[in-house]
Amino acid sequence: MSFAPEWLALREKADADARAEDLLVPLRESLVNRNPLLVRDIGCGTGSMGRWLSRRLDGGQHWVLHDRDPRLLAVAGATVTGPGVTVETREGDLTALRAEDLEGTSLLTASALLDLLTADEVDTLAAACVDAGCPALLTLSVAGRVELDPPEPLDAEFAEAFNDHQRREVDGRRLLGPDAVAATVESFERRGAVVWTRPSPWRLGPDQAALAGEWLRGWVDAACEQRPALAEEAPAYLRRRLAGGVRVVVGHVDLLALPRSA
Template sequence: MSEVIEVSSEWLALREPEDARARSRELARAAADRLGPGPIAVHDLGSGTGSMMRWLAPLLPGPQTWVLHDWNPGLVERAADGGVPVDRDGRPVRVAIRSEELSHLEPGDLEGASLVTASALLDVLTLDEIRAIARACVAVGCPALLSLSVTGRVHLGPADARDDLFAAAFNAHQQRRVDGRALAGPSAVADARRLFVEAGWNAREETTFWRLGRHDPDLLAQWFDGWLGAAVEQRADFEVPAAAYRALRASHLRQGVLTATVVHTDLLVWP
């Protein structure tokens, strides 16, 4: 999986405030209501530098132990940078780190879990990898809060006739094959929900949004470059029209009028 997901700590830090604003607090409260009395153990899959922990820990009871699973040790080992978060009663959480691939998650990897979490993960997995997560969660019987999965829906402003063309190419890129792995992309949440429901579990979704604009031009610029770059990577014949489109959007960014609404889905599942 490491060959598929190559992100920098700088990108994760840049997007963390918008991630925190976008995630569903309603689903977080619903997850908290399904936890028993503490202590609790939260297993965060694809944790990166720990942004999910920093956002969710203060919304959950304690005492808490967070087990951070990630295949990139350079990211996960930075989870405690800037201090350890506290639970909703003000107690510091305990943090454990597991640097490992998630391609074949087993129930034993989640032993003792009270809650499983993930953020911006499902859409970069394959159906088999999502199935492995579902099977492991069902086996241990704990709820899972899976946030910020892409839906493929993006709304740019000012609107341009070419927006849908590049969006379709980006979505195809999200479902490409990489080293024999067929990524789930925008179908990931529907796949995950189906797998849990087939196991007899409950599922609840909330639509969540990144709302990018002049308040955070650096995030908007980097997101747009990545979005358009992926579209052109998928469709090399788009390179020439993409140059003019990029120039137009760069002008909009300089003028402070460029906006992007990126639609995600947060999913809570429980026995």
């Protein structure tokens, strides 16, 4: 599954504003004796996580950027930069990482990824991190909660249909969608890791009108794809929402997992 560079660029500021920076306190403590850092960003897209996080970590850093889309990797490889930061890119299946692939890795990170994985893929990822003693910072996972202002009776129907769409089966893979954070916490904790979670919601209003409008259209389209009966209501619903200017809180969750060996 890949995303358009334009969409990733549109959401980058909202992502940066939403991420839970207090999780960086225990993360930095766990990395204090690791210098230089080897950081793997899986499903890196255009590199927004690298641009955000590299400026918030100390010391030298070598980033390995993983993605299936060579177009996105090219952008990420050219833009994740900074003093003491070096980068390499890896194209391929990011769900196939094992503990041996993470040997020497100081930190594994990802943004807006967990809800696109299956339960088995999340469990494989947790096993790889714990077995390798590698901390994991996994941000902006869909939480399944949306608050539109002002509320309408149809909001709940669209939200329920969208959440079901996030849990759909794609090419034989049953995606976790808003269940991803709970599944990830369970997988890490079952292996003895210490896990923190924090809310990281988008708060979109007039200052993010382009993103809010694009998000709303995509949210409604996905809901209608999952529940076609909503298509009759969708055009009028969108007109009302867009005419008033979209104000919405979109729930996400950030997660930090520290294997005890880390």
